Amino acid sequence: MKISNETKVGILTVVAVALLFIGYSFLKGNDVFSSDNTYYTSYQSVDGLTASKPVLVNGYQIGRVSKMTLQPDGSILTQFKISSEYKVPKNTIARIASTDLLGGKAIVFDMGNSTELAKDGDMLASGIQANIMDKVEPIQKRVETITIKLDSVLTVVNSVLDDQFQEDFKESVHSISTSLKNVELITKDVEGLVGSERKRLTTIISNLEVITNTFKNNSGQITAIMSNLNTVTDKAAKLDFQQTMDKANTAMSDFQTIVDKINKGQGSIGLLINDEKLYDNLNNASQSLDHLMKDIKEKPGKYIKLSIFGKKGEE
Incomplete structure (x- = not known):
């Protein structure tokens, strides 16, 4: 045909x-x-959402936006076509979300936990996720503020870090380096000293250990000695100190009485000390005796005469 x-x-x-x-x-x-289920939701602002945009659950596409209609009250009625193999709980929320930094939009289903499933033609709750740029914008403003402050700080630092400051800083670093080298040398000297005196230190420590052990082993005797010392101290403290002081005061009073009598010319010692005539007579007698002794030495024959024949001679 x-x-x-x-x-x-x-x-x-x-x-x-x-x-x-x-x-x-x-x-x-x-x-x-295909036999898809149709669901609806209403948004006050779709912010770039158009028909044929994907409907996602955890990044996986389960349907598409099929139709969008402007309502008399200014809201936008949005229709979704979801494959019938996917079960959508009745309390699921359909959120408008950004998919990239360029402003691409999609519907993200926030699956609910209700055991009752949404039926074909049901209305779902709506929501709008924060735009990525909306989240980045506050951070951007903070970064700009920090950048301005950092620029001011760097300007101040540059004004402070002049040539003189840099030179002083280099000298300070050099001084610190020299000080560290000196400390290292001192440390080496100390290590050498400790090494050379190690035997003596060991001997000293051994002696200290022996002394400590001796005190430890004779702690009983040391305790007895301290007890005896306490006993002697207690006995000395118990002596009649007041009685001794009274006796000393009495003796001093008697001695003062004797001195007063001497000063008043009473008694032999008082007369001897206070009688000027007695002093003068004794002084004159002493002088006369001294002259006599000198005269005897110089002229012994005047006082002593001897005869050859044992007879007294005539004067």
Whole structure:
């Protein structure tokens, strides 16, 4: 059977129209050959959301935005086509979310925990996630503020870090380096001294240990000695100190009485000390005796005469 050209053209036209319809429906988010469930929600602002945008759950696509209609109150009624194989709880929230930094939008289903499932044609709760740029903007402002402050600080630092400061800083670093080297030398000297005196230190420590052990081993005797010392101290403390002081005061009083009598010329010693005539007579007698002794030495024959024949001579 021969098909005419007109028939062929007609068939091709029908096929082309069908493909055009299917493609147009697909671009609008409608899958002609699948049985999808339709859900609705209402937004006050869609902020760049358009038809055919994906519907995601944890980043996985389960459907598309199929239609958007402006309502008299200014809200936007949005229709979703979700594959019937996916069960959507009734308390699921459909949020408008950004998918990239360029402002791409999508619907993200925040799956609820209700055991009751949403039915075809049900309304879902709506929500809008914060834009990535909205989150970045406060951070950007803070970074700009910090950058301005940092620039001011660097300006001040540059004004302080002049050539003289840099030179002083270099000298300070050099001084610190020299000090550290000196400390290192001192440490080496100390180590050498300790090494050379190690035997003596060991001997001293050994002697201290012996002394400590001796005290430890003779602690009983030391305790007895301390007890005896306490006893002697107690006995000395118990002596009649007041009686001794009274006796000393009496003796001093008697001695003062004797001195007073001497000063008044009473008694032999008082007369001897206070009688000037007695003193003068004794002094004169002493002088006369001294002259006599000198005269005897010089002229012994005047006082002593001897005779050869044992007779007294005549004067």
